[in-house]
């Protein structure tokens with residue numbers, strides 16, 4: 326194939342720039358932090374100096390619309406897959422899969438059963454498949470062998486491991502000889518305390534203050550390690566929290582025989598598996614049993630929940646109104662604070678803060694969808710997102726630049742790799758330019774002989 330000089334020039338330029346930017350490419354680094362159960366308005370209810378500093382310094386999304394059901398495992402898996410629960414398969418903290426005939430409970434070792442997690446691919450795997458390294462500290466699912474892969478670095482889940490140790494490991498992974506570009510950090514508070522105390526309890530002030538200090542500690546450690554200006558930090562949560570009351574309890578035993586069904590998932594969104602042939606009996610018994618409990622057959626679950634298309638969603642779902650608790654009986658585990666309610670309830674929403682070279686500063690956005698976090702992360706990491714339910718366009722206004730990372734300010738000028746990349750790229754560009762000039766000069770001399778023989782020939786005859 327013979328290219329004309331202009332096509333050659335274009336091809337050479339493309340090659341030059343590709344080589345230049347491939348060498349220069351220094352994908353953005355990201356640290357995603359989840360403080361479990363951090364309700365969006367805690368920062369207005371309690372003194373939270375470090376959260377407010379981050380707001381002034383970066384972007385702030387007041388409320389994140391999370392996925393139904395507003396529980397820990399479904400939402401943490403949505404953050405790293407961009408999928409609704411019905412699509413990623415972790416539909417609850419407590420599950421039964423009728424196809425696998427297996428149960429899943431966050432209170433047991435069931436969570437290490439890979440098959441529950443393999444309906445989706447979390448971002449740490451996708452990141453590694455593209456040649457990067459991921460480091461994950463206690464994020465739900467991160468110590469599970471998913472499709473034969475673990476994170477490059479991770480900590481086996483142990484709630485006794487301190488926040489400070491988790492931070493130390495992440496700093497170590499970000500600053501090692503073969504550094505991670507993606508870090509995920511999970512912390513159990515303020516969720517644990519709010520379940521016991523209830524979010525309206527005055528002692529929550531101390532709990533939130535401690536979480537705020539944890540954030541301050543993380544920022545200080547990042548600064549100490551020289552990561553503060555280079556790593557994009559995103560702080561968010563999986564859900565909010567609602568105050569419950571022992572006066573607002575719905576006891577299923579008052580309405581339906583417990584021998585007619587299995588209770589698969591617990592309050593406030595209760596998954597019910599009727600015994601063989603008992604679906605109608607159980608449904609009829611519960612459908613209008615209590616004014617503060619809405620009962621759906623699976624096929625009638627509202628489309629807006631995106632919570633139908635998975636075999637792990639049980640035939641009957643009973644959803645309590647905000648602040649209400651559904652139990653089989655009074656002996657069944659009442660909590661002062663809970664979440665898991667309708668995901669349009671503001672009290673179920675977390676917030677999101679972000680700081681780093683990729684983000685604007687001192688910008689506030691009213692709301693975003695939790696599923697949009699995944700395409701945002703992929704954009705920052707410069708990796709190809711898998712099919713998901715989010716959209717980068719919905720959160721692009723948080724970014725300092727809408728250009729791909731390697732065309733904006735992601736390249737660390739002190740980075741040796743970048744320097745080598747730029748240098749080699751420039752040399753190549755110069756070399757190609759010289760070749761081009763030489764080629765064009767030759768082409769201009771010889772081209773008429775090829776292209777216009779009828780003109781040149783008479784002249785030769787003279």
Ligand SMILES: [Zn+2]
Nearest residue numbers: 361362397563
């Ligand atoms: Zn949670």
